[in-house]
Amino acid sequence: MTPDLWSYPNGVYDMGLNPDIIGFDVQATDGKIGSVDEATYEASQSYIVVDTGPWIFGKKVMLPASVVTQIDPAERKVFVSRTKQEIKNAPEFDETAFEQPDYRDRLGEYYNRFPYTGTL
Structure with a gap:
């Protein structure tokens, strides 16, 4: 089952x-x-925006909450179930439209291509 x-x-x-x-x-x-x-932590609307720094030339990426597998407050780390390349190939982050349904639909289409690996 995919959440x-x-x-x-x-x-x-x-x-x-x-x-x-x-x-x-x-x-x-x-x-x-x-x-x-x-x-964000809103029901059915949660995501994280990641500043990639020099890794993708200072760009940001938006990840749906379902790809987060663990948050470690002691180590100050968030673990996600995607590879660097999968994240790099995602639709480009659009700071002016990232809260719009069209952008989320495109991002959702991309991330739904991958098998769900989180905990139900």
Whole structure:
């Protein structure tokens, strides 16, 4: 069963507490991709925006909450279930339209191509 793309998998964080993960390192399955620039915790609308720094020439990427597999507050790390290349190939982050349904639909079409690997 595949959960909502825009919801965090069960057990990723305490639903009663929205952790402040701004500035946490983001770890893809094959290494660090940047740090969290923004994060939301709204039901069925959650995402993180990652500042990739020099890795993709200072660009940002938006990741749906369902790709987050773990948040480690002690290590200040967020782990995601995608490779660097999968993230790099995602639709370009559009700072003016990222909250619009059309942009989310395009991003959702891209990320739905990959098998779900989180916890139900």
